[in-house]
Amino acid sequence: MQTKFAKRVTTASRSFTRTILDLTAQSSIISFAGGLPDAALFPRDSIEKHAKKLFETEDNRLFQYSNASGVEALKVEIAKKYVGTTSAEIMLTNGSQQGLDLVCKTFLDEKDCIIVEDPSYLAALGLFHMYNATIKAAPLNANGVDTVALEALFRDYSPKFFYTIPIFQNPTGYSYTLETRKEVVRIAKKYNVILLEDSPYEALRYDGTQTTAFADLLPELTIALGTFSKTLAPDFRIGWMRAPKEIISALTLSKESTDLQNSKFFQHICAKMMQSGELQEHTKTLIQCYRPKRDAMVKALHTYFKDSIEFIVPEGGMFIWVNFKKCDDSMKLFDVAIKKGVAFVPGSVFFADKRISSYGRLNYTNSSLAQIEEGVKKLYEAYVELS
Amino acid sequence: MQTKFAKRVTTASRSFTRTILDLTAQSSIISFAGGLPDAALFPRDSIEKHAKKLFETEDNRLFQYSNASGVEALKVEIAKKYVGTTSAEIMLTNGSQQGLDLVCKTFLDEKDCIIVEDPSYLAALGLFHMYNATIKAAPLNANGVDTVALEALFRDYSPKFFYTIPIFQNPTGYSYTLETRKEVVRIAKKYNVILLEDSPYEALRYDGTQTTAFADLLPELTIALGTFSKTLAPDFRIGWMRAPKEIISALTLSKESTDLQNSKFFQHICAKMMQSGELQEHTKTLIQCYRPKRDAMVKALHTYFKDSIEFIVPEGGMFIWVNFKKCDDSMKLFDVAIKKGVAFVPGSVFFADKRISSYGRLNYTNSSLAQIEEGVKKLYEAYVELS
Incomplete structure (x- = not known):
């Protein structure tokens, strides 16, 4: 054949x-x-404890089909990470990699332009190629992206989004200063470009202090991706997206046609671990x-x-x-x-x-x-x- | 915005x-x-029993990143459903809906033609639209697809695949006769069209006898999709694909970029339930x-x-x-x-x-x-x- x-x-x-x-x-x-x-x-003991409790306390609906956007209790906990955000602006994904895929599926027509940091996350670059995107790269330095180069790209290519990993970037480990973030926000507004903010490592800070996320600086134009793969366990396959409701609705539709829903079992466990402070x-x-x-x-x-x-x-x-x-x-x-x-x-x-x-x-x-x-x-x- | x-x-x-x-x-x-x-x-007791055993016997690697194609022991069990098939021809998915998505991602360029049964599974039609496919429909009757109409579509449109639900079809409940299947195989070979065989309900037979699957009649041109959502539990999100190795390799690459991998926890449980005969x-x-x-x-x-x-x-x-x-x-x-x-x-x-x-x-x-x-x-x- x-x-x-x-x-x-x-x-x-x-x-x-x-x-x-x-x-x-x-x-x-x-x-x-x-x-x-x-x-x-x-945290094996904690996982096992909550799994056991789920089996003891939940009825069989635990294993039935459910909604595409994820367990409400977990969405509520995640919403607390962002200023003025409700669970309706949160959607759960099969790891944050699926968040990237759903954003591409929802926003990209053939040859649409997107901007990435240079260098950037390998599997994201691979995915963007799968969508036949036109990929333009803005140089990254120790303070974040080169905003002069970024503005020129925004102006010349009208990209669908700028894919950024602003904290402890992959592969560089670099973090954006607040000044760089503010300049990115200014030009994103000016050129109406979505900031696709991927922060898988955010919780793993050893020194220094946290700067404000794009999701809080410019919520109306930011799609934030997060994951429990680095803080809890990769096999749980729990990532999330935070975006304006209109965008979450469109992403949920994409999720439904892609794989209907995720398993909710570990989402329940993760919610319990956040509610109790164990996580x-x-x-x-x-x-x-x-x-x-x-x-x-x-x-x-x-x-x-x-x-x-x-x-x-x-x-x-x-x-x-x-x-x-x-x-x-x-x-x-x-x-x-x-x-x-x-x-x-x-x-x-x-x-x-x-x-x-x-x-x-x-x-x-x-x-x-x-x-x-x-x-x-x-x-x-x-x-x-x-x- | x-x-x-x-x-x-x-x-x-x-x-x-x-x-x-x-x-x-x-x-x-x-x-x-x-x-x-x-x-x-x-089968809640069985699920709970095997979950408990996993916690007792497996080390922490149970929760670590692993390979994209799924748990080997489960692939081995699924391979037994098909004649002369090895685990290398099996890949696990996040429900069989994800199998459909990965096939689209791997095979469809914009406007590519595909054939569906008329009527067909709603969420598949929705997904095919998401890929901007050109969808042609062949009438379905109580013995299966109208093969005369199907051959004309194969000849006129050179479709990438024919999406078929040959047993207890959704929405009709109709099943293909062996005669219809053989005619479909003949024309699929003649026009080199992939048969995308979706069989979510196959195990739920109340009367009559099983006919041979397309995967066994024409393995080199068939991608078979299956699922444990109807026989075990939907929340497990375990579907599978059986296809020639070359196709499984390409589908695995698509899976990696889409969401890296599935959770393996319930795949382990499912494998145990098949090995023991409980399923x-x-x-x-x-x-x-x-x-x-x-x-x-x-x-x-x-x-x-x-x-x-x-x-x-x-x-x-x-x-x-x-x-x-x-x-x-x-x-x-x-x-x-x-x-x-x-x-x-x-x-x-x-x-x-x-x-x-x-x-x-x-x-x-x-x-x-x-x-x-x-x-x-x-x-x-x-x-x-x-x-």
């Missing part, structure tokens, strides 16, 4: 991160490649465990690499974005590093144009302190061998 | 079935409108409970309506498709019926062209025997009032 796939599929490539995840799962390689939370920290307490534990890991990686990078690399210490999240300045193409470093027994993600895959890059993304949440020390050492050996 | 949705959304309408579900959930109306299984029959036993129970409901509805329809309506007794599934021949437009009957306290779905919404129809779809699985008798009586009163 000659299979006649859609054009979007024939131009898509298998996710590089997924390839690395498969590789590192099967070997003794120390992996700084994924974006996985530390499974040892999942908030658990998040503090995560921060206490992840901060030393970040610090250990920062220290090891300084110890081994000294001035031969550049990076900014992230205030939170899961990643450090390193400029391996003596290695023009970090894909070559990746090949040597794998042989030494350590993995990371070469920067190239995070750029919309996939250009050759000296950068690399290092994850520290899913390795032990000893593995972090050992992995950075191996990475340095690879770096020396290459230069 | 002027919201700039995609064209697909501005032409989509809120699902009529969802509207009816909302209406009937809030009132004392007897509903023959939905397609809901009987929640009282969910198979449970299906027998369902049949024993649903058969009398079908029979009660058939009897009540004969008792009240006598020769003033026409219908074919379905051998299984959840629906009876009634021709209210004295009422040209069953939407009018619906309005009167709601006032009398009974709901059904007017036939119009199941036709691709939404034409006025004298047909209606009646569900019998989610009402008690007494409600079935009472509801049919009310429906007859509405019918008399209208004619």
Whole structure:
């Protein structure tokens, strides 16, 4: 048979991160490649306790078809994260990745223009390609997006939305200053561009103070995406969207035709854990465990690499974005590093144009302190061998 | 703000079935409108037992990110349903509705032609519209699709796939004869058209014998969709796809970019229930409970309506498709019926062209025997009032 796939599929490539995840799962390689939370920290007792209670107290309707937008009690808890927001402005999704998919499905016609940060989240770039979007990238620096470049793109391309990860960005770990945010808000209003604000790592802050979200600065033009995959557990597959009601209605219609609804079982558990404060307490534990890991990686990078690399210490999240300045193409470093027994993600895959890059993304949440020390050492050996 | 949705959304309408579900959930109306299984029959003890075991025996990786195609043990069990099929040809989805979405995403470029049965599943028609597909409909009769009309459509439009529900069809309850299936296979081969075989009700057979699935008659050109929503529980959100490996690979890529993966928790439980034979036993129970409901509805329809309506007794599934021949437009009957306290779905919404129809779809699985008798009586009163 000659299979006649859609054009979007024939131009898509298998996710590089997924390839690395498969590789590192099967070997003794120390992996700084994924974006996985530390499974040892999942609040298992709490999950089990609430699951047991659900079985004891709920009737069989727990397992029946229900509405597409999710469990009301959980939407109420999530609404509290935003100023003046009600549960009608919240919708739950199958992880925040599905939020991205539903936004694309609801807003994008073929060739519509969207703006991304350069670099940006790999799986978002892959998804935008699947929708045959015209993707324009605005440079990102340590204070956030380059707003002069962004304004020019808004003016020249009338994009449907600007996809931004303003806190502890993936892959860079950079965060927008309040000043940058305000300038983005100004130009979003001026050119009527939706801000698609993705904040998966927001709760994982180790230093500094929170700046106001786009969802609160410009609620009428912001679609905010969030997730419990980093704070609770990825397998729960609970993400959310906050947007004006009119947009939530359209997104709900897209959700219904896409997969009718999510499983509500873990949504109920998540709601109970928020109502009781258990999730908030658990998040503090995560921060206490992840901060030393970040610090250990920062220290090891300084110890081994000294001035031969550049990076900014992230205030939170899961990643450090390193400029391996003596290695023009970090894909070559990746090949040597794998042989030494350590993995990371070469920067190239995070750029919309996939250009050759000296950068690399290092994850520290899913390795032990000893593995972090050992992995950075191996990475340095690879770096020396290459230069 | 002027919201700039995609064209697909501005032409989509809120699902009529969802509207009816909302209406009937809030009132004392007897509903023959939905397609809901009987929640009282969910195998709660079995679910709870296996959930407890999972908590006891599995480590925290149970809640970690995992692969996009689903739990291997469950894929192995599902593969056994098809001749000569391995788990590599199976992929799990968030309900079979997501299977439909992923097939569209993977195969459809704008304006691509697809063929549906006339009438067909409402939420599939809605989804195909979302992909801006060119939809052509082939008439359905009690022996299956009109193959002469189908061949003409295959020849004239080179469709990407033919969407078929060959057993206990939705909305009609009709089943393809083996002869019709073989003719469909012949022309699918001749014109190289994929058969998208959706069989959500397959396991719910009350009379007669199973015919061979398209997936077994023409595996190289068939994408088969299945679900545990009707046999186990809808909230588990477990559907599956069986297709040639090359197609499963492409569908998996689409799944990854759409929502990374499903929750695996209930997939593990479902696998355990299949391995132990509990699900198979449970299906027998369902049949024993649903058969009398079908029979009660058939009897009540004969008792009240006598020769003033026409219908074919379905051998299984959840629906009876009634021709209210004295009422040209069953939407009018619906309005009167709601006032009398009974709901059904007017036939119009199941036709691709939404034409006025004298047909209606009646569900019998989610009402008690007494409600079935009472509801049919009310429906007859509405019918008399209208004619």
